[in-house]
Amino acid sequence: AQSVAQPEDQVNVAEGNPLTVKCTYSVSGNPYLFWYVQYPNRGLQFLLKYITGDNLVKGSYGFEAEFNKSQTSFHLKKPSALVSDSALYFCAVRDYDAGNMLTFGGGTRLMVKP
């Protein structure tokens, strides 16, 4: 069975500084990894995905993620944080044997302070 861990419940960063939201995963086969963001009272919004290829994946709103197979990690990054980036971020993994089912991490609340 697959699993995802987001070790930090909350990440605080000052506006303009780089941010990192951590994610580690466990799957039996090849990992298919996703990042989603959730704003208050809203659904999940897709940010980026890793399927195969380059370990650095670029996504929406200036976010990128680095896939590291040896460390089984898929950390979300942004060079310069904005106050509007403050939200709840979820890492997810898809298992081929489970159809389109996504397994999510517990979420990390990102707080960007002016």
Add this chain to the structure above:
Amino acid sequence: KAGVTQTPRYLIKTRGQQVTLSCSPISGHRSVSWYQQTPGQGLQFLFEYFSETQRNKGNFPGRFSGRQFSNSRSEMNVSTLELGDSALYLCASSSGTVRMNTEAFFGQGTRLTVV
């Protein structure tokens, strides 16, 4: 292109009642999945439908059921509601057959409160 539409946005029900939630996927998408989001348990997979067939099911009691219609719209039903069923229920649609490289698009959710 319209996104995933979930109705209603908010519901208040009494313990013991049943409830039906609706989801209209993105046009052309044939896979619809449902998730339950609670502060304690996070996001948990309920079930997935593809071409009117349930393809996968999460670890939820039989009180939770769903179906998908020929136009890919989906409904989920919860019978004999319990207080613990209070949650945000999210629907997600994906394009085509099982292709691991397709991302899921989520609706805004239905907030169910059981009193």
